[in-house]
Amino acid sequence: MVNQLKQDNIRRIFIQAAKNTLKSEGIKALSAREIGKATGFSYATIYNYFKDMNELCEVCMLDFLEECKESVLSSTISTEIKDLLKAYAMFFVQYPGLYVLIFTDPNYAGRFYNKFSEKTEEIYKAIFDASSTQYKNPHIPVLTFNAINGLLLSYVNRSTPTDFEEFMVLLKEQMELLSI
Amino acid sequence: MVNQLKQDNIRRIFIQAAKNTLKSEGIKALSAREIGKATGFSYATIYNYFKDMNELCEVCMLDFLEECKESVLSSTISTEIKDLLKAYAMFFVQYPGLYVLIFTDPNYAGRFYNKFSEKTEEIYKAIFDASSTQYKNPHIPVLTFNAINGLLLSYVNRSTPTDFEEFMVLLKEQMELLSI
DNA sequence: TTGCATATATTAACACCGTTAATTATATTG
């Protein structure tokens, strides 16, 4: 007889600990032994609740994407698309480590891409649905997100632009060029 | 008395072996032990020629960027900017692992970013210099590369779009939207 | 409550990794 409730609770303990580590110290600090210490469990106990460390990490990543979505949609600045997109970019500027982990780290971003593609598509769709203006040409939203993600990639991985203010200026200019 | 020529040659042996591994099997397969096997040297000998494995990898990355630049500029399709940009994208579509390594992998892309930023800026500049049309507004080239890099990021890490043909169609459409 | 079966947690171990110190082999020079 398994105690499903207890199992779920312990699972959540591991997830929460992993999320904390990922947010504060990044993926490099995440290890089975570290999560063991942080939760009080042995490092091997994790393997009773997750297939491997990747599974634990993936669960966190989907959680973070959900947080991103909620953060964007609850930021009641306006329903103008440029403000929604700015909120999207802001979330990841706030947590550059999460952007790297979810979108750029080949060890994770590339794994089970269908799951993450679905979730990111969901976010993109939610943003353009929430917007007050509609775009008939579906390539405009795609181009817009490619441009923003390219900018975020450059910012988090190559520090180009170097600081936050410059990033926001560039983002604004790019949105204007796209007539967004 | 050190034999500089001999040293340089052995250094090049390690670099070549590492480049082969990176191109064929990717960064995950690169290790000191593996390069030792591939070259016939002991794994520790590498440390007589490189500070650490990161240095070896970085040398390879700069080499690859140089290859990319030469590949783009020697592809005598035309001097139209859209063809040059297509050649740029093609290089990394051909070697997705290299794109991931150089631009998206946080372990490498983020390290010594100034060195790589310089080199990538050099490529971007070379492309727009070789182009037959000139852009007065400097934000257009920046936006263009952000869009292409966003598309490449999505393609290599999330398989969106799923195949090469689709990628090329999307690239063409995005260039047209940007009036490039 | 006791005893037992089941479920869960822990420890120990294995195979990797990067890196370094100590040791051995090889060149070079007097």
Added chain:
DNA sequence: CAATATAATTAACGGTGTTAATATATGCAA
């Protein structure tokens, strides 16, 4: 040839993910 400088190797350390074997806790029937 012998002494010295240089380079390559082996052995070791501390880290990683993961698994098998072992210990502990839990749930339940008698």
